[in-house]
Amino acid sequence: MTDAFDAIIVGSGAGGAAAAYSLAEAGCRVLIIEKGQPLPKDGSTLDVRIVVGEGRFKNHEPWLDGSGSPFVPQEYYNLGGKTKWYGAALLRFGADEFAADAAHQCRGWPFGYDELAPFYEHAEMLLAVRRFDIEPDTAAIVGRLQRVASAWRSLPMPLGLSPAIADDPHESIRFDGFASVRGLKSDAETSLLDRIRDKPNVRIVTGAAVAALCAADGNARRVVGVVTEDGERRDASAVLLAAGALSSPRLIERYLRDSGLADTLPAAKNVGRNYKSHLLTAVIGFSVRQMRDRLRKTVVMTHADFPHSSVQPLGATDGEIVATEMPAITPRWFANLVGSRAYGFFLQTEDGSHPDNRVTDDDDSGKPRLDYRQERIAPARDEHRAFVRTFARHLLRAGFLPVVKPIALEGTAHACGTLIAGSDPFTSVVDATGRVHGMEGIYVVDGSVLPRSSRVNPALTIYAWGLRAGDHLAASLAASQVTQQGELA
Numbered sequence: 046m047t048d049a050f051d052a053i054i055v056g057s058g059a060g061g062a063a064a065a066y067s068l069a070e071a072g073c074r075v076l077i078i079e080k081g082q083p084l085p086k087d088g089s090t091l092d093v094r095i096v097v098g099e100g101r102f103k104n105h106e107p108w109l110d111g112s113g114s115p116f117v118p119q120e121y122y123n124l125g126g127k128t129k130w131y132g133a134a135l136l137r138f139g140a141d142e143f144a145a146d147a148a149h150q151c152r153g154w155p156f157g158y159d160e161l162a163p164f165y166e167h168a169e170m171l172l173a174v175r176r177f178d179i180e181p182d183t184a185a186i187v188g189r190l191q192r193v194a195s196a197w198r199s200l201p202m203p204l205g206l207s208p209a210i211a212d213d214p215h216e217s218i219r220f221d222g223f224a225s226v227r228g229l230k231s232d233a234e235t236s237l238l239d240r241i242r243d244k245p246n247v248r249i250v251t252g253a254a255v256a257a258l259c260a261a262d263g264n265a266r267r268v269v270g271v272v273t274e275d276g277e278r279r280d281a282s283a284v285l286l287a288a289g290a291l292s293s294p295r296l297i298e299r300y301l302r303d304s305g306l307a308d309t310l311p312a313a314k315n316v317g318r319n320y321k322s323h324l325l326t327a328v329i330g331f332s333v334r335q336m337r338d339r340l341r342k343t344v345v346m347t348h349a350d351f352p353h354s355s356v357q358p359l360g361a362t363d364g365e366i367v368a369t370e371m372p373a374i375t376p377r378w379f380a381n382l383v384g385s386r387a388y389g390f391f392l393q394t395e396d397g398s399h400p401d402n403r404v405t406d407d408d409d410s411g412k413p414r415l416d417y418r419q420e421r422i423a424p425a426r427d428e429h430r431a432f433v434r435t436f437a438r439h440l441l442r443a444g445f446l447p448v449v450k451p452i453a454l455e456g457t458a459h460a461c462g463t464l465i466a467g468s469d470p471f472t473s474v475v476d477a478t479g480r481v482h483g484m485e486g487i488y489v490v491d492g493s494v495l496p497r498s499s500r501v502n503p504a505l506t507i508y509a510w511g512l513r514a515g516d517h518l519a520a521s522l523a524a525s526q527v528t529q530q531g532e533l534a
């Protein structure tokens with residue numbers, strides 16, 4: 046392939062890989078530029094000591110919080126993005142979760158569920174989403190919770206895991222928060238990039254971070270390329286930002302500031318705002334009995350009194366994991382004893398949108414800043430607190446001693462909302478096709494666009510958005526080529 050590209054995609058996580066897949070299948074010449082490298086296949090991505098203890102694969106770059114204190118967001122910069130590490134719970138949002146919910150400070154989508162439904166279906170097919178048998182301990186816990194309170198509902202969890210994982214004693218307990226070595230998890234690399242990487246119209250460059258966007262000569266409203274940190278420039282008809290909800294807004298913010306558009310483009314004042322990441326809490330229940338389930342994440346539960354919240358099991362919490370949370374002198378037999386009786390849960394509540402909850406690069410210190418306060422989204426904070434209290438109380442009555450661990454600002458796993466999609470340029474950043482309002486050649490295809498993040502995990506919706514945006518862009522690129530050919534004839 047020559048160096049002429051129809052589309053440059055910045056980042057290779059859920060949104061970037063999905064858009065790349067659509068564009069490549071439509072015959073567009075696609076360049077994917079990924080900041081990180083492919084993960085090793087030597088077993089280190091499944092090693093608790095390396096992944097959890099040492100944190101070898103995580104981001105180590107410090108950010109500042111709203112009051113200027115440093116913290117390190119738990120981001121992952123590698124081919125496939127955070128999907129290499131995710132728990133592969135691949136759920137659709139509910140149809141009602143596309144509408145605004147003013148009482149919960151939630152904005153509406155620029156289109157309804159039906160518009161995304163075919164792309165959900167396509168994503169589920171590509172990611173081979175399936176339900177697994179519910180294992181005995183999990184079935185018993187759900188049954189006991191439902192006997193404590195009949196308002197608990199449970200559904201089988203749609204998972205992007207190969208059936209073969211159930212027979213792999215190691216990978217079946219190390220997929221949530223770990224990266225598969227055998228390709229048993231449907232992630233952005235395995236399920237999407239591997240399908241297109243050998244096509245003649247696709248190029249993937251890794252270990253190259255995009256540092257800036259490039260404007261057309263004399264027209265700052267038209268983006269025509271990118272420059273990577275090593276100074277190399279690459280051009281294309283369209284640039285698609287898929288660097289994740291913490292990175293994509295900072296690339297646009299810098300461009301708007303340097304080009305002077307920050308003062309004139311109505312959408313500019315919304316860039317980086319409305320950050321959402323779910324309110325998250327881990328609850329570990331300790332039993333007197335040994336827990337033997339391996340997959341665990343086979344159900345998702347909701348409670349009738351908490352419409353914006355859900356709970357799902359965490360992947361296996363065994364002695365090796367428990368040891369990383371205990372003082373180094375703790376004997377391993379003790380960690381194993383505790384771990385074998387532990388069962389973890391992940392509680393999430395959709396957070397509202399607030400313009401002051403924001404990501405920005407514009408800091409005198411030169412460090413990125415994430416200003417996020419739960420007081421600004423009091424309805425979500427109050428629902429989450431009550432949900433956690435109710436779950437912990439019911440878990441105790443179901444025979445487990447609960448230990449509650451709120452997930453702090455560092456927990457950016459579900460980051461989204463910072464380049465919000467909407468119809469009005471004065472209140473949103475991108476339109477319903479992902480194009481930045483008031484600009485040409487620049488699109489957003491990652492979790493940044495999500496106006497709402499629902500009560501469940503976001504990745505399937507990001508994949509679906511990426512597939513849809515890629516389809517729209519491929520059609521518009523084809524139409525403009527026809528027009529250009531007509532003008533030349």
Ligand SMILES: Cc1cc2nc3c(=O)[nH]c(=O)nc-3n(C[C@H](O)[C@H](O)[C@H](O)COP(=O)(O)OP(=O)(O)OC[C@H]3O[C@@H](n4cnc5c(N)ncnc54)[C@H](O)[C@@H]3O)c2cc1C
Nearest residue numbers: 056058059060080122126127132133134255288492502504
């Ligand atoms: C431990 C964990 C468990 C999770 N479990 C689930 C789950 O079970 N279900 C679910 O739905 N979601 C889950 N998630 C969340 C899910 O992984 C994310 O929502 C999803 O990956 C976000 O997709 P994205 O495309 O927005 O960004 P990412 O997947 O983060 O991709 C962004 C990519 O851009 C690259 N990049 C960043 N900056 C640049 C730059 N300047 N130049 C070039 N490239 C750049 C990054 O390296 C990365 O590869 C989990 C996340 C984590 C961390």
